[in-house]
Amino acid sequence: MSNNPVAVARIANVSRRSILLGLSAGSLVLAVGLPTLSRAQDAPVEFGADAMPNGWRDDPNVFVSIADDGIVTVTVHRSEMGQGVRTSIAMVVADELEAEWDMVRVTQAPGNEPRYGNQDTDGSRSLRHFFDPMRRAGASARTMLEQAAADAWNVPLSEVRAEGHVVRHAGSDRTMSYGKLATAAAALPVPDREGLRLKDPATFRYVGKADIGLVDNDDITRGTTTYGIDVRREGMLYAVIARPPVFGGRVVSVDDSAALQVAGVERVVRLDPPTIPAEFQPLGGIAVIARNTWAAIKGREALVIEWEDGPHAAYSSEDFEAELEAAVQTDDGKLILNRGDVGAALAEASTRIVAEYYIPHLAQAPMEPPAAVADVHDGSCEVWACVQAPQVTRLRLAQRMELPEEDVTVNVTLLGGGFGRKSKPDFVLEAAILSREVGAPVKLTWTREDDLQHSYYHTVSVERLEAGLDAQGKAVAWLHRTAAPTIGSIFAPDPRQKLPFELGMGLTNMPLDIPNVRAENPQAPAHTRIGWYRSVSNIPHAFAIQSFIAELAEATGRDPLEYLLEVIGPARLIDPSEIGDVWNYGESPERYPIDTGRLRKVTETVAEAIGWGRQLPVGSGLGLAAHYSFVSHVAVATEVEVVNGEVHIPRVEIAIDCGAHVNPDRIRSQMEGAVIMGVGQALTTEITFQDGRPQQGNFDSYLIPRMETAPREINVHLVSSGGYDQPLGGVGEPGLPPIAPSIANAIFAATGTRIRRLPVADQLRS
Amino acid sequence: MTLKHIILAAGLAVFAGPALADCADRITFLEDVLDDAARLAISASSGGQGVAGAREAQAMTKEDSEGPVPYQNRSAETEAVEQTQQVGDGGDALMEARALLGEARVLAEGGNESACSTQVHDILVGLIQAH
Structure with missing residues (x-):
């Protein structure tokens, strides 16, 4: 396969x-x-889908069913969290199937990778990995319908053709509907892949078209769709959990007498803390189980718990920032990249520029906090949950419940946002543990505060960059030191170095046209759960590198666009493994080289769109950034106005080259969403710790963008390169990394103040 | 066959082959070997953040007391983690070795053949000892 x-x-x-x-x-x-x-x-x-756990499947009997009335049901095995994957996969299948769109329905697959192939919805991979298999599934089903009609008419297969939800015989103009053919078609063998006829992309009716609405639009609009938080089961109890306020902490004692007096509270259950590495284990604590969520919350408030805070009790963001800053001052970090002789080039440079950038912890903060319902009884476990990784969830449940995998069912609801948080099924395990404990279905709710204070946080980092410039201002030396706790800390005990895949997100794979490049990675311990957050390590790397390039332009009196293009260099294809990358998003370096021509093109596109170089009023400015991630090329140009220290964003232009477009409307919406999320990263969002505790508890302190901070205008440019036979790039994540640096660069242009620390917050107030 | 074996074989070629008497040539040869090994590391880590994170973390720390983090059935994931470890600790050893070869090249370009050869030797030994 x-x-x-x-x-x-x-x-x-x-x-x-x-x-x-x-x-x-x-x-x-x-x-x-x-x-x-x-x-x-x-x-x-x-590489790619082939290398993922459980790979891919393209069996039409798994993904397509057709009822007697002709309704086509497409089973979607990837999790829907607003990116539109349920629509996009259905479009692909329906197009090859020659189905009428209004006859297509979608059903969500449960967690079962041996049946469906990889379901882990992360890495911006759903269409990248499943466009071709889903085309084949649709084409196979279409061929089976054609064969069934040919058999019924006793004519050669070559004389029949499926179109418009019927199969037509060319000689007699007879037709048979899909509904009438469905039973006979289903009894036929699946055609060989090798002989399968795929559609000419020029004849696509849905793929690549911009007028296909979301299959869930009506239900979402009417409030009838089911998210994780909406699931109800007969006889269900409701739970919330008081978790240790510091990661690694545990309960010393609890007085639950008052909690048990709260009307509706049924039980109080103690949960064990995780072993280290914590991975996806529940954090432990005290659960309150009640007849409704409100009672459970009030019961939790009435608990009197003595906590032992454990080894991270002193974790302080302020102190840790200083620790990271000290780490990047030294040259004893692990060497991770070296081309040329940076030391000599710096020594001989006409000018040396140094800057440090700080990027704080972030929480994914999906609008729907984690939620799950579990029903564990009589040797089986069934859950309903908003999970990005249903098979991982299933495996963890089987392990924790000591059940065979086949006795565990994971029903995947819609996700009210995910951003990586819902890849970690700790909350589903909590629900299952409680259901087993009380012998009834249990709905576990995470409040907003629970989510923000017990997240798998985006790492915190300090990036130190130093460049040597020649007499003409050209960068001839580049030294990058990056210090940040690693995601590896949830999978292994106390690793202190960034993993290769983290470094491959915009650092070791940066296509810099600079002859002397060196990167080092000093150690950094983790003091909380570090997890992946939309676009992951690309966030700090892109912010630092794209800000620094603009700083170099300023230092040399050059135009930032011209300087950025000079650093990107001429159009060329770069094998990522030959410049020091050992990840490449899991893709073949031959199929997915870094294409600086495409990076230049998106950069030039947004520059032209924003009117780069035009005169702006005092207090306004333009900023640029470009970044390659998830095997797509993205650039952003932002216009800002700074008034009394407040940043307003009249306009953002964003361009993406992700290869051929499957669902253009969804690509646009993902770019628009990335812009909004990036504005938050740039201006307001930050998780800080004091005494081991996150200091933000709700959206009054974790400031995601409001209407007044959102850009007044966002224009998305889909730069197309390559046809549908060429590799597809990612869409869900690559829009995010260049947003914050483009805003920071625009702020500098507007005010002369360089933002090196995110978020901007009140840095511009005098 | 593990990275250790590939490097042992490469080491023999580097130090026994008369065509590679020049240190810069040895570096070029080893860079090509590491580029190809990087493809195996890319494949072993795979594409998802969760899978790559779990496999690389365990490969780099050689932490297997609790068994591999299951992203698929236990035997398949055990094999995947072993594969990740065998191709240079999830690519970590390859990345570092390639960077150190860059330093050796500077020595070669400066005419310091002896120091370059020592550096290349140390890189090879380091890779072998790490596995």
């Missing part, structure tokens, strides 16, 4: 390098030994 085989024989293809010719005995060892590095000689090295 390989979409993109790259034979490992490549590694042993000694003839491709002239340097290997004429080697002696040693080279023979090499040539013989290298191919067996893989699982089997000549086995393909797998």
Whole structure:
């Protein structure tokens, strides 16, 4: 099941390098030994969907069903969190199926990767990995319908054609509806992949079209759709949990007498703290179970708990910022990237520029906090939950409940936002533990405060950049030190170095046209749960690098657009592995090289759109940023007005090149959403810790953008490159990283004040 | 076959092959080897943040006392984590080695063949010892 085989024989293809010719005995060892590095000689090295747990499936019997009345139901196995994947996958299947859109319905798959293929909805991968398999599923189903009609009419398959939800016989103009053919078609064998006829993309009716609404629009608008927080089961009890206020803490004692007096409260249950690494384990604490959520919340307020705060009791954002700043001052960090001789180039440079950037913890803060209903009884476990990773959830439940995997059912609801938080199923485990404890279905609610104070936080980081410029102001040396706690800290005990995949998000894969580049990674311990948040490490890397490039332009008196394009360099294809990246978002370096021509194009597009270079009133300014992430190229140009220290954003222009477009409306909405989220990162959102405790508890202190801070105008430019036979890029995450630096650069243009610390907050108030 | 074996083989080629008597040539040779090994690291880590994070963290810390974090059935994930570890600790060792080769190249370009060879030798030994 390989979409993109790259034979490992490549590694042993000694003839491709002239340097290997004429080697002696040693080279023979090499040539013989290298191919067996893989699982089997000549086995393909797998990338993309092929390399993911449980890979992909394209069986039409799994993804497509057709009822007697002709209604086509497409089973979508990826989680819907507002990105429109239920619509986009259905569009792909329906197009190849030649189905009428108003006859198409969507159902959500439960967690079951052996049946559906990988379901872990992260990494901006759903269409990147499943566009081709879903095309084949639709085309296979269409072929089976055509074969059923040909059989019924006793004519060759070549004389029939599916279109408009019927199969037509060309010779007699007879037609049969999909509904009438469905039963016979379902009994036929699935056609071979190799002989399958896919549509000519020029004839797509839905894919690439901008007029397809969300399949869930009506239900969402009417309030009839079911999110995790909406699920109800017969006999259900309701729970909330008092969790340790400091990560790593535990309950010393609890007095629950007052809680049990609250009307509606049924039980108080103690939960064990996690072992380290905490991974997706519940945090422990005291659960209050009641006949309704309000009673459970009031019962929780009445608990008297003595906590032991544990090893992170002294965690303070202010102190940790100083710790990170000290770490990046030293040169003893781990060497992670080195091209040329940065030390010599800096020593010989005409000008040296140094800057440090601080990016705080963030919480994903989905509008729907985590929520789950669990029903554990008689050797089975069934849950309904807003999860991004249903198979991971299923495996954890099976392990925790000590049940076979097949006795665990994970029903996936719609997600009221996810942003990475709902990839971690700790909240589902909590619900299941409580259901087992009380012997009834339990609905576990996380309040907004629970979510903000017990998140898997985006890391906090300090990025130190130093550049050497020659006499013409061209950057000839680039030294980047990055210090931040790693996501690895939830998977392993106390790792202090960033993981390769984190560094591959905009640092080791930065296409800098600079001859001397070096990057170092000093240690940084984690004092809270660190998790992935939409676009992950691209956030700090893009903010620092794109701000710094603008600073270099300013230092040399050059135009920031011209300077950015100079640093990107000429149009070229870069093999990420050859510049030091060892992740490449899991994709083949051959299929997914970094394309600086595309990065330049999106940059030039937004610059032209915003009217780069035009005169603006005092207090207004334009800023630019460009960033490559999730194998897509994005640039942003922002106009700001700064009035009495307040930042207003009249306009944002954002351009993305993600390859061919499957659902243009959703690409636009993802870019618009990224802009809003990025405005929050730039201006207001921040999680800080004091005494180990997050200091933000709700949206009065964790300030996501309001109407007055949102841009007045957002224009999205879809820059297309490549057809549907070319690799697709990600969409859900790559819009976010360049937003904050474009705003910071615009603020500098407007005020002369350089923002090196996010969020801006009150830095511009005198 | 693990990264250790590939590096052992590469080491033999580097230090036994007359065509690679020049340190800069040795670096070029090893960079190509590491580029190809990087492809295996990319494949082993895979594309999702969760999967890559779990596999790389366990590969880098060699933490397996609790068993691998299951993203699929236990045996498949055990194999995946081992694979990730074998290709340079999730790519971490490759990344560092490649950067150190960059330093060695500076030595070669400065005409310091001896120091360059020592650095290349140390990189190879480091990679082998790390596994």
